[in-house]
Amino acid sequence: MNRARVPWRRVPAPVVDTVLVTVAAVDAWLNMWDHTPLGVALAALGCAALAFRRRFPLGVFLLTLPTALTQDVAVAVLVALFTLAERSRDRRLLAVCVAASAIASSTPWPLAEVDRTMTLVFFVYGLATAAAPVLFGQLLQAQRDLARRLAEIEEAREHERALHAQAVLARERAQLAREMHDVVSHQVSLIAVRAGALQVAAKDADAEEAARTIRSLSVTTLDELRTMVTLLRASGGHATELTPQPTLADLRKLVESSGTQAMLTGELPPAVGTPAQRALYRTVQEALTNVRKHAPGATARVELWQDGDDVGVTVTNSPPRRPSLSLPGSQQGLVGLRERADILHGTLEAGPTTEGGYRVRLRIPLSAD
Structure with missing residues (x-):
């Protein structure tokens, strides 16, 4: 253009x-x-x-x-x-x-x-003449910098829009998979069971054949539903198997592959429930993503801890070492973490530190279910 x-x-x-x-x-x-x-x-x-x-x-x-x-x-x-x-x-x-x-x-x-007077006049005129191309050159330089910055921002916005669209699609597919698994599959299973019972109890040959056909179709439908649920839960990935939910055992791999210089410390007891493990994992995932996005070059520390009947995680990052772009965001990451914490009767605290970094702290009951 x-x-x-x-x-x-x-x-x-x-x-x-x-x-x-x-x-x-x-x-x-x-x-x-x-x-x-x-x-x-x-x-x-x-x-x-x-x-x-x-x-x-x-x-x-x-x-x-x-x-x-x-x-x-x-x-x-x-x-x-x-x-x-x-x-x-x-x-x-x-x-x-x-x-x-x-x-x-x-x-x-x-x-x-x-002639001092004429020399001074010529000097002032020369200053004005020489300043004009310098100002024009600086203007073109600023224009190029602005165009490059706008291109970077637009690229970041396009990337975030694509990620948001993928997240919405994955959420809708997961919701549809749950509905199909919890409602449709359950109803079809009942139909298959009832048809099997009717096939055993039927005395008329036509009724027995009809019950057998219904049961066969129900079983076939159940198999197709399981395949569809598997594909939906894969959320567009290459795997055709159900994606397992993350646990505390996956935290170290998450920290090492976060693209940030991060260190994981602390341990939690084996009694931590599955919902609590998922909440801890998602909190660390969101916090490290924000560090990589808003604090380039910063280091992070992920600390797992137990305080009486409560467990939690604290993610603290140092101040950024490089300037970051003012990237657009949905501002829903921490909101979603707070909602997840509320469901588990826990609390989430997030805010800047006195050293110029940022801290995210999740506390949930050990018995969260």
Whole structure:
């Protein structure tokens, strides 16, 4: 889209460099007053150096300064300043280069009696002239940075939308699988049992055959329902078997594969119920995901603990070591964990630490069922 709006960006770089060198040479030829071999050589060197401005922006600018000092030229110095400003992020360096350009253009050559008033006027004019390409170059640099940042944010949003859609689909498939397993399969099983009983008790041959047919169809339907439930619970994965629910035994693998420098400490008694184990696992999973997403480079500590009749887990991370993108989020992760904790008569606490990190702490009864 941007390239369509700015057609000149499609021009090859060698063509642009050739045009700029030609324009700078014409400018030097028309405004040259020092036709000595030294003056001509400095002007030619400054104009030819523009062909290498992309690789050596600061060096090319320094080569154009003698031209600005000995001749009344402007194109070569301004082009070199623009290229340097477009590629450099050192504001102090750019300020020094602007001042150097103004000094070179306002200093009389050869050095003779100096008119201080006119020199000051030319210096101020030179500052304003040199500042223009620098500001324009910084503007283009900021535009590129903004476009790159927007592309990163849009990519992150697309990724999150895809994850959210997958989560919604998995939740709906799991809900449908539960309904089919708990309701439909139960009813079909009753039909098969009743048909079997009727087949045994039937005295009429036609009734016995009908009962046998009903029972056979019911068994076939049950097999198909089990296959459908298996596929639904797989949630689009490659496995065709039912995915087992995570337990505390899976925590170490979760921590090691989290993509974060994390350490797991502590142990819990074997008496922890299955719902409590799932809650502890999901809490660690969500906390480590948030660390990886919102605190790049941070370290995390996962601590399992028991306090009387309660068990829990605390996930604490250090401050981020790198700046993070302001990524969009559903803000439902911690809400879901609190709801899960409430169902188990527990509590979930989450908030920043005094050191600049973040802590998530889940407490649930040992007998949570």
